[in-house]
Amino acid sequence: MLILAHVSDVHIDGSPRSIDRTRSVMRRLENLPGPLDAVVVTGDIADNGLIQEYEIARELLTTRHPTIICPGNHDARSAFRKVMLDEDGDGPVNQVLRLDGLTVALCDSSVPGRPEGFLEDETIAWLRDVLAESPETPAIIGMHHPPVSLGIPYVDAIRLRNPERLEEIVRQYPQVAAVIVGHAHTAASTTFAGLPLSVAPGVVSTLLLDQELDIPVPVDYDLPPQIAIHVFDEGRLVTHVRPVL
Numbered sequence: 001m002l003i004l005a006h007v008s009d010v011h012i013d014g015s016p017r018s019i020d021r022t023r024s025v026m027r028r029l030e031n032l033p034g035p036l037d038a039v040v041v042t043g044d045i046a047d048n049g050l051i052q053e054y055e056i057a058r059e060l061l062t063t064r065h066p067t068i069i070c071p072g073n074h075d076a077r078s079a080f081r082k083v084m085l086d087e088d089g090d091g092p093v094n095q096v097l098r099l100d101g102l103t104v105a106l107c108d109s110s111v112p113g114r115p116e117g118f119l120e121d122e123t124i125a126w127l128r129d130v131l132a133e134s135p136e137t138p139a140i141i142g143m144h145h146p147p148v149s150l151g152i153p154y155v156d157a158i159r160l161r162n163p164e165r166l167e168e169i170v171r172q173y174p175q176v177a178a179v180i181v182g183h184a185h186t187a188a189s190t191t192f193a194g195l196p197l198s199v200a201p202g203v204v205s206t207l208l209l210d211q212e213l214d215i216p217v218p219v220d221y222d223l224p225p226q227i228a229i230h231v232f233d234e235g236r237l238v239t240h241v242r243p244v245l
């Protein structure tokens, strides 16, 4: 059995609000009585993609657990790479974490300067290579943008634009057990290409359905930050959601 904490959309912008919420979440993970197999962070790390924001994020997101982080639409690849990974370059930031019995492949679905998601050819090729390398090991694919609509027009308009490329891969590599994403700031579960699709809640805010809040973009800033905790056992992903008060 493997346990993954899934943190998403911390949107560090230098304000006490985003910093305090992220600190609370990370403190919760740090103070767990046992180790986690991984902490997975699915994007929107820095609200404006600034070096100073990443410097704060790097400090906050540093943990005793193995950690893997991908960019979201608010991130800037070169600044993300420089501060979070100590690397240079502005291509897609794709990363893999190989655990004992599970591969976690985090794809960069961001499009520089744009809010919607897209998997570039380089990312697709990288993902194929990662999965081809260990076909016997179950895998979870993560990224920022959901590949399907979630019933929230604001976020559905900026979802992943080429889900067919992801579906092709998922169907080609049967070891893929689930897809996990962020972006929507709401804990949600659905399916994609016959697999579970788990959407992480937001740390900085919670996006509601239009039916729940009658404002153009139904964001609730009062609900507490939340995280998902995934249990991966016997090839199945079970997702628990926890508010962090």
Ligand SMILES: [Fe+2]
Pocket: 009, 011, 043, 044, 072, 183, 184, 185
């Ligand atoms: Fe976000």
